[in-house]
Amino acid sequence: MKLAGPYRFECTGCGDCCTGPGADWMIEINREEQDRIQHHLGITRAWFRRRYLFRFDDETESLRMNRRSGACEFLKDGRCRIYTARPTQCRTYPYWPELMSRSAWQREARRCEGIGRGAVIPLTTVRQRLQSDR
Numbered sequence: 001m002k003l004a005g006p007y008r009f010e011c012t013g014c015g016d017c018c019t020g021p022g023a024d025w026m027i028e029i030n031r032e033e034q035d036r037i038q039h040h041l042g043i044t045r046a047w048f049r050r051r052y053l054f055r056f057d058d059e060t061e062s063l064r065m066n067r068r069s070g071a072c073e074f075l076k077d078g079r080c081r082i083y084t085a086r087p088t089q090c091r092t093y094p095y096w097p098e099l100m101s102r103s104a105w106q107r108e109a110r111r112c113e114g115i116g117r118g119a120v121i122p123l124t125t126v127r128q129r130l131q132s133d134r
Helices: 031-041 045-052 088-092 102-109 123-131
Strands: 007-009 053-055 061-063 115-121
Touching: 031 045, 045 053, 102 115, 115 123
Parallel strands: none
Antiparallel strands: 007 115, 053 061
């Protein structure tokens, strides 16, 4: 993948990346991530699955999103309640392959106030973060 940098990103804690733009928005989550969050919350596996998971027809699992606001159920008062245990998708934002073109990065900057802020992030760091998503 050819990267279009330079990339600047400094999280402002706004929570916009935790809120999706419609019914297609999801935070995919694997079993290891589920276990990490469940232990972080100190709840049973059954309760975690019943309260916080959504399973799609293709067996993909996602964190449940609030139907009215489109926000992740763990976003409370603009802050992530599971920040230290958050899924890979959340940990690697905004370094997702689909956002690495210049036009996609600029488009995402309209949604995320942290894009374009802070020091330039070296391309080696961006590549490492893209690798951690696999």
